[in-house]
Amino acid sequence: MPPQHNAGAEHMLVSMLRPLVERGHHVQVWLSRYGKVNEPYYYRGIKVVPLESRLDFPAAVRRADVLLSHLECVPSTSALARGYGKPMTVICHNTHRPTFRDMAAGGTALAVYNSRWMAAEAELFFAEYPKSVRPAAELIVRPPVFAADYAAKPGKAITLINCNAEKGGHVLEALARRMPEQQFLAVRGAYGEQILPDLPNVEVVEHVDGQDMREKVYGRTKVLLMPSSYESWGRAGVEALASGIPVVAQPTPGLCESLGEAGVFADRNDIDGTEAVLRKLLQPAEYRLASKRAKARSAELDPKAELAGWCDAIEGLAR
Structure with a gap:
């Protein structure tokens, strides 16, 4: 192997x-x-x-x-x-x-x-x-994904895991510039050239081992971004669902299948649309509904x- x-x-x-x-x-x-x-x-x-x-x-x-x-x-x-x-x-x-x-x-x-x-x-x-x-x-x-291994109380940040171009590092940067009042988390990936914005509202987290994701990433995340150009499934999204964290994702076939009804889908090339989706999702009532859908989907994926x-x-x- x-x-x-x-x-x-x-x-x-x-x-x-x-x-x-x-x-x-x-x-x-x-x-x-x-x-x-x-x-x-x-x-x-x-x-x-x-x-x-x-x-x-x-x-x-x-x-x-x-x-x-x-x-x-x-x-x-x-x-x-x-x-x-x-x-x-x-x-x-x-x-x-x-x-x-x-x-x-x-x-x-x-x-x-x-x-x-x-x-x-x-x-x-x-x-x-x-x-x-x-x-x-x-x-x-x-x-x-065993939900108990990843479930945490969600934090406050909008997070991207692996900030290379294919995973959407440029999307995180554009959104962070448009939403200066919002905290963002940029997790360095293990491969690909990383796009890590030098902005006051973006915290860069070094590469995180799998066993530490709950504490260092999901416990600090309110919304997970997955604006990937390609995902055959999207494991990080499913890990986030375990905590009731909504996932805003590119509608690749893999992400649509994995996230199902819990997915919030937005085109990675439509920054205006993605920003609008995030602002609506961050409204308390909307967020509660999305979080409930996330936990329900996590249970379905046992x-x-x-x-x-x-x-x-x-x-x-x-x-």
């Missing part, structure tokens, strides 16, 4: 691997890029093997019951899986063509999509290819049933 490209991918994988550990399975994550840690360690019961600490990944593949991969590691892991006759599972985080194309090399026992719209996009992709390249089985597991199905599927492959 590669190192995670973003917080959403990292959190999704950990949330999916933890239930396997809880069922008594031995789970290992082998990183594929150089990092600062050079010795194996355990994280929430998952053994993590840094790139430079061990050189015998193929031997680990030979001993494994099931292989799991995602992103750029799918081709190489698939090749090893075929060589050793091991069942291969691919986690799909986005609808970009390489995601489906790499999985279509043949031999994928299980494809896991993070949303219904991604599964529909995969169906369109595979319609053009022979059935022999399709995954043997498919499963939808929405990025698991991941227990989907995670049980995921564990059953992996155990079925192992047998």
Whole structure:
């Protein structure tokens, strides 16, 4: 498995691997890029093997019951899986063509999509290819968010998590200039060139680990901005819903599916419209209704049933 490209991918994988550990399975994550840690360690019961600490990944593949991969590691892991006759599972985080194309090399026992719209996009992709390249089985597991891990009393700020251009850093800056009386929170992301306004009403928060999001971000947030150019799901939005924090989002297919009735949608290119939506949302009566919808949607997204199905599927492959 590669190192995670973003917080959403990292959190999704950990949330999916933890239930396997809880069922008594031995789970290992082998990183594929150089990092600062050079010795194996355990994280929430998952053994993590840094790139430079061990050189015998193929031997680990030979001993494994099931292989799991995602992103750029799918081709190489698939090749090893075929060589050793091991069942291969691919986690799909986005609808970009390489995601489906790499999985279509043949031999994928299980494809896991993070949303219904991604599964529909995969169906369109595979319609053009022979059935022999399709995954043997498919499963939808929405990025698991346990509300109790993130629920906090909302704060006062309008917040953007990851301030690169694709996530809408310029939108935060424009809104902060138009609303000088309003506090904004700009959370530095782990990737992409960050747009961090130097304004008196904008506080810049350095990159926050997942386990600290409740205290350092959601406990200070009144409204979460998600003016992303692309989101296959939008985990941060679902985390915010756990606290009853309304989410003002770009209507991407992923965000529309994840936020559902709780979403407040505005075009990222329409700053006038987004400002108007925020000012209306911040009115006490309107905010109470939006917060109620947010908590209701959070309850609807309880991941227990989907995670049980995921564990059953992996155990079925192992047998």
